[in-house]
Structures are given as C-alpha cells and as structure tokens.
Amino acid sequence: MIQSFYTGNAGLGANREWLSVISDNIANVNTVGFKAERANFEDLISKSLTTFANGSPKNYEIGGGSFVGSTTKDFSQGSLMNTNTPTDLALDGEGFFMVQDNQGLTYYTRAGQFRTNAEGDLINLNGQKLLGWMLDRNGNISGAIRSINVPNSMEPAQTTQIAFKEPTNLDSRVNVISAPFNPGDSTTFNYVNSFTTYDSLGNPHITSYYFQRTGTNTWNVYKLIDGTISPVDVGGTLYKSVRLSFNSDGTLDVNNIYADTQVSLASNETQGDTATDGYFTLSNLPVRGSVHIKSYSDSGTPYIVNWHDDGAGNIIDENGEVVGSIDYTTGQIRIPLLEDTDNTDQITVDYLYNETAAMAAVDPTQVTFSGYDPNNGAAVPLTTTENFKEIRQVASDFIFYAQQDGYAKGDLLSVAVSEDGIVKGVYSNGQVKDIARIAIATFKDKEILVRKGNNLYLPNSQTYTPIIVPGGVISKIRSGFLELSNVDISREFINLITAQRAYQANARTITTSDQVLQETMNIKR
Template identity: 65%
Template sequence: MLQSFYTAFTGLTADKRWLSIISDNIANVNTVGFKAERAVFEDLLARSLTTFKNGAPVNTEIGGGVFVSATVKDFSQGTFMNTNNPLDLALDGEGFFMVRDNQGLTYYTRNGEFRLDANGDLINMLGMKVQGWMLDDNGNMAGAISNITVPMSMDPKVTKNISFEEPSNLDSRADVITAQFDPANSTTYNYVNSQTVYDSLGNPHTLTYYFQKIDTGTWRVYTLIDGTLTPVTDGNGNYYEYVTLKFDSNGNVVSAGSDTQVSLAQNEQDTGTNGAFTLANPPVIGSVHIKAIDGVTVNIHDEGDGDGDGIGNLVDENGNVVGTINYATGEIQLEGDYANSSSITVDYLYNPTAATATLDYKDITITGYDPNTGAQTPFTFAVNYEKLRQLASDFIFYAQQDGNSKGDLMAVAVSEDGVIKATYSNGKVKDIARLAIATFKDKEMLVRKGSWLYVPNVQTFTPVIMPGGVISKVRSGMLEMSNVDIANEFINLITAQRSYQANARVITTDDQILQETMNIKR
C-alpha cells in the first residue's frame, strides 16, 4: 500500500517539472529566437515477474510511476517581426549564427539582434563578435572564419583600370569629320563625354573622351585630363596623340592603333624679349603648359584653336587670357602683366614624327599629364574598349573605373546570401564580409546556455559551416520571434494541472484506505 503513495508522488514531481517547462515556454514568448521545450515522460517499473501456467508465460508487472527523463527542443521556424533595422537579421531556414566571446569560445544562436561597435566590429547584444569571412576587393572570401569588422572609412584609391560597358555606343549614322581635332571647336568631333578619376590622395580629376569619326567604321578617340590633352602608350616608351578604333560590320571593335606619334617634353626653357618666345617644336593643340615665367611658378595653359586659324589663347588658372600661341610656328606672345617677360619654362606634347602603332583595344594605356607641373603624372589608366559598340543608335556613354576618393561609412546592409555591404560617403558600395551559418546533424545535441545561446554538448564536435544563403536565406531588417504556441501551452497547462490534481487525489485515497486499515484493530 505504501508503494502507491510513492507512485502518486512521482506523478506530482513529474507534473511539477512539466509545469516548470510550460511556464518557461510561456515566459519566453517574446524572446527573440527562443525555441520551445517539450517534456519527455518515462514510466518507472516497480516490479516485474514472469511465471508459467501450462507452459505459457504469464507476466505480472506493476509500474512505479513516472518521471521527466528529458526535454526536447522544438526547432521549427518562428514568425518574423519587421524592425527596419538593417543589422537585425533572421534566418529563413536551417542553421545558426555564430558568435564568439572574448575567451575565444564559439556559441550558436538564432537571435540576430546585431549592431556595430565603436571599432566597426559586428556584435550581438552581449558584445560577442559575429563570425564570418572577410571579402577581398573582388568580393571573394579571403582567409578563415573570423570576427566581422566593417571599416569606418575607405582609403582613397588611384584609378588604374577603366572599361567601357554595355550599352556604350557610337552612332554609326554620324557624319565623317576631316577637320583637325580641337577640343574648343565642337565641329571637329562627333561626341564628347567624361568621367571622374582619382589620384593616390583621392583628388578627383576629369577624364574626357572626344570621339571623331574619320571614316566608315573608324573613329579616333582623344583623351584629356583636366582639360589637357594626354597621350596613349604602346608600353614600349612610344606615345601617341589618339587611339584609332575600327569596327566590323556587326558594330564590334576589331582593332586599335594610331598614326600620330608624340613625345613628352619636360622643363624646356626659352628666352625672349617683351613676352615674345618661339618654341623649338610646334606643339599639339591643347597641350601647352607654362609652369614658370622669369623663374616664378605659374599655371598657364592653352585653350586650343577655337576658330580654326591655328592660333590659341593662353589662359591662367582663373581663366584669364594672358597671351596667344601659334601652333604652326610655335610662337608665344604673352600679354598684360607678362608682356615684359624674358624667360619661360614650358612643358608640352609635340609631333616629331609620324608613326603607325598597333594597340590592344582591350588594354590601352593612357598616360596622365599634370597641368600644374607639366610633367608626366602617376595617372596611368588601362582602358578596355572591347564592349564599346558602333550601331545605328544614339550615342551612349557608360564607363566604369576602379578608383575612389576617401569615404566615411554611411550605412550597412545585408543581402539574402549573408553578404554585408557598406555604403560610404564617396558613393562607393563595398562588399565587406559574408556571414557564416552553422548547422548540426543532430540539433538535439545542443545545450542551452541562456541569453539565446547554444553550445554542443560534446566540446570536440564540429558543426557543418557554410556561407549565408546556402541552406537558409538571411532576412535583413527582421527578427525571428519565439516559436512558442500560446494556445498549445495553455492546453498543456490545464492538462498538467488536472494531472497534478489527480495524483494528489490518489495520495488522498491511499491515506483514506490506510486509515480504514488502522481502524480494523479498533
């Protein structure tokens, strides 16, 4: 009889633990990423006896009650809550985010409430570092899994590569032009457009392309940096005034070359009287730069031949006309404050010979020419014209370059495949890192550590780790809420309560029976 007391007591104990599990689930109904627990009941066996009657076995089994042997986690997907915070992340599918504490221990969590700290590290609300792969400049994962750090600024980068991209087009219906190219005379070219390029300090410079159709399917491309004509090179120390592009009948570039070789002249000095000078070699239109007059540094360049008479104006950095240049004879006449000058130092491009060059239209090098110093600059751009077309359609200019000025971090976004993108004040958007997502063959091996965190119950166990977007999509601006079903928990609560009451009644009944037994003696 006393055994029934203890059997009912195990029921009370099990129901009490079940109530604890239910109350924990209900209490965490608003906990981000929480996974509900389910109690596993196991029966106890007090006595088991097997006898035989007429050769047949007869079992006598008396149970000893019940106990909660384990809890099982419900890893089903929780509902998503929209937060509009780009660093609030939710996993749509399998897997866990990986975070690491200061001791180097890795935890796993479904809670994606992340933020950037003052150092640019991506952390959770506990200050643990979110794990992933840092990306190189080409967007490829570089190195092992590590802390994700978003740079707070972007260093300036000198432009090195320029490429024309679809739908760039030169209108094949344009008229052929036979006049000498002059950037100041719009009748000497068919189309002009420009893009910004950058030096090593992040200073912006304007690279301008002038397109001149000289024959059917044949175009010349002149390039100017900050208004100064710049040559192209074949890589063997030879420089050319322009690039000649030839297109086939389908409008594709098939070859590139040039037939006007030029040379770089630096620090050529000339003397004269009353501001009159004659250069030893006639310059190319738009290429003259006077960097010193009577030993004093100046910044004077020619504007080109605006009316076709072979004479161009010389202007200072404020656009004031300070003299003229005769491109045919090389004669310079300074005016105004410089009218009585006796010496000048000139840098320019000139035409010593006429030579034909074959160039690679996929890799044509433009050599910069600094109007402030008159010298060749570190501006060396590799230009790819491969995707430039010549079709019977309007002119379209679309060219990409890989340089940038200094930029400060403005915003961070995360794509569905877990790529963290940073937007900077210079307009650049850079792929910084890619989130690491871990999954386990048996998720029940995970042990709750509180604060949304899990660890494997075997320290040497290795999870399956893959980039975001492979087994689950990363939803930015959302959080996965608890998957606790309130209605189901209330039903379980009622069931646990009634079960507890029933076991209590068993103990009461046992007490009454024991009392009747005691009364037999009376």
C-alpha cells in the first residue's frame, strides 16, 4: 500500500522535470540558434519476480513509477531571419561555427551574431573570436585555423602584370603610317588609350598605349608612363616598342613578335645651369617622348618632380602645364623657373637615345617593359610584364580592354561573406579582397555536445574532436541572416497540457492511495 505513494511521487517528479524542459524550450523561442530539448522518460521497477509453470514463465512485475533519464537535443534546421547585416551569419545545413575565448578554449555554436571589433577581429556577442583560415593574395588557404581578422586598411600594390583581354581589337581597315612615332603628333599613330597603374607607394600613374599600323597585319605598340616612353627590356637590352604581327584570320602570330628599334638609356644624368639662364644640355640627343626630369635643385634646395617632354618640344608637369621646352636637335632643355642669378641649379634626367634599327624576338605573353622610378629612388621602378596574346586585328572598330594588378592604399568600407564562407573586405580603393574562409565543425554524434549557456556547446570530453571543413562544403553560409530557434511553440503547448494532466493524474493516484489506506484503517472501527 505504501509503495503506491512512492510510485505516484516518482511520477510527479518525472513530470515536474518534463515541465522544466518544456518551460526552457518556450523561454528560448526567440533565442538565436537555440536547439529544443526533449525529455526521455524511463520506468522504475519496484518488484520483479519470474516463476515457471509447466515450463512457461510467469512474470510478476510491479513498477515503481518513472523518471527523466536524459534529454535529447533537436538539431534540426531553424528558420532563417533576414537582418540585412552582412556579418550576421546563418548555417543552412549541418555544422557549427567555431569561436574561441581569450583563454584559447574553442566553443561550438549555431548563433551567428558577429561583428568586427576595433582590431578587426570577427567576434560574437560574448567577445569570442570566430575561427577560420586566413587567405593569401591569390585566395588560397594560408596556415592553420586561427581567429579571423579583417584589416582596417589595405596596403598598396605595385602594378607588375598587365594583360590585354578579349575583345581588344585593332581595326584592320585604318591607314598605314610610315612617319616616325611622335606622341605629340596625332598623325603618327592610329589609336591611343590610357588607364591608371600604381607604383610601390600607391601613387597613381597614367599608362598610355599608342598603336601605329606600320604595314599589312603589322602594328607597333608604344608604352608611355606619365607621358614618358617605357622601353621593352630583352635581357637588359632596351627597345623602343613592340612589333605585333597578325595571321590572316586576325589572330596574333605568336611566333612573329619582336621588340623593335634598339635604344640606350641615360639614367640619373645630372646637368647644371652654369650660365644662370635656365638652360641645360643633355649628353646625347634624346628620343622624342622619352625625357623624364626626376628632380631639380634651385639655389641648392632639391625638389622631386615628375616632368616629361610631350614629343612636341614642351616640358610639362603632372597636371599637363608647360614648365619648359626642349630642342631635340641639340638636346638643350630650358626651364624658365631656373632662370636666376644662381649658377648651381641642376636637373636630374632619364631619357632614351641612340635609336638603332635592331629587333629581338619576344614571347607575347611575357613582354617586359622597363619602367622609371617616379620617386627618385624611393620606390621600385615601374617595370611590368605584359600579355598581348588576346589582341585581335579584324575589320571592326577599335576596342581596348586591359587588366592590371596594382592598386592604391584603401580603407575598409564594409565586410561581406559569401555562401562558401569566404570573408571579403570592401575597400575605398575599389578592391574587394578575399581575407579568410570560415571553418565549420561537425560531430559524428552530436549528443556528445553539452550546453554551456550563451548559445555555446562543448564536447563532454576533449578527446572528441570535430570534423572541420571550410564553409560551403557541408552547409552554406547565409550572410545577412540569423537562424532562429527551432522550438515548435504549438507542439510545446501540447506537451505542456500533457505534462499538466500527467502531473494531476499522478497526484490523484496519491490521493486515491491515501483514501484506500484510510479505509483500511477504518476496518478496526
């Protein structure tokens, strides 16, 4: 008789625990990344006796009630909510984000509320850092898993590679030009186009290509940087231009590409104004468009400049303003600014001279142009390797399309994350840089994960190591979304009613047992 009290009490305790689980689920219906728990009931045995009659078992079993033996987490996918915040992340599929605290302990979570802190680290609401792999400049994984850091600025990159891409086209119908190339005379070339390249300090420079049709299916290409001819370098020997030859179908004849017209370079030549009249005479007669004045000194004070001749006899500055003149027949340069009484004024000049009718074969995919130093020794010369292979020559309008790999310094504007977990930085210099790739962890048996609060999980033993893959492999990463709790509120209300009725029923068994015991005691009366 007394046992029934304990059986009923066990039922009360079990359903009270179930009510706690249900209450926890309902309380976390708005918790991002929360996974619902389910109570697992197990029965208690008060008596168990087995006898045999004629070889058949006869069982006598009296239960002792029930208890909640364990809980099971429901790791099913929750709904995704759009937040329009690019660093809010949701996993669409299996796995967990990996975050690390300042003590180096790694936790696992489905809650993707991240932001960048002042140092550029991607952190969650608890300040724990999101883990992944940093990427190199080519977008390849570099090094081991670590905290993801988004640089607040991007260092400049010098232009080293330039490639002409399809649909670049030279019109085969234009006139052949026999006059020597002169950048100051538009009748000596058919086309010109320019774009910006960068030196090692991130300074922009105007790179121009002049195209001169010299014969049937033959063109000469001249490159100028800030108005100064940049020669082709073939094993240390310099040439004025590249000669391109085309096949009858308009494709480039890759076996018939030459560096054309050998020249010599006078580098860092210094000339003084001994007559105090602002005239300076070069040691050699310069090639038109190749004179680059790098600096001058006025009364002993040095000034770094970027002046060049325009091929038409003018010396112009970075803004296109005329600051002097040059006589190509004598090599004499006049700078009115230095017409004074001081006879120590000097200019430092680079220029090409001694044009010789000589050519050298080049690989059209690896044409090296020898640049000049725009910062007078403070930067790497603007030398580039260029690819002309995709240029065509057909009877169609001129099209110019080229790509280069340099850029200026940039400041971080925003952060974006792709579906495959690549963290991208968007910078003020127009560059979008692949910075890192988020690491996603999963476990063969997710029940080894133990809740630690704050939407975090840890394996119940450090010997359980996760399977770690890059984002996008076992689940897609949705940027600008958060995974909501997967609690089904209607189901929890049904469970709540069931738990309440079960609790009442167990309480009623205790009341009934008490009444029966009272009747037993009344027999004595």
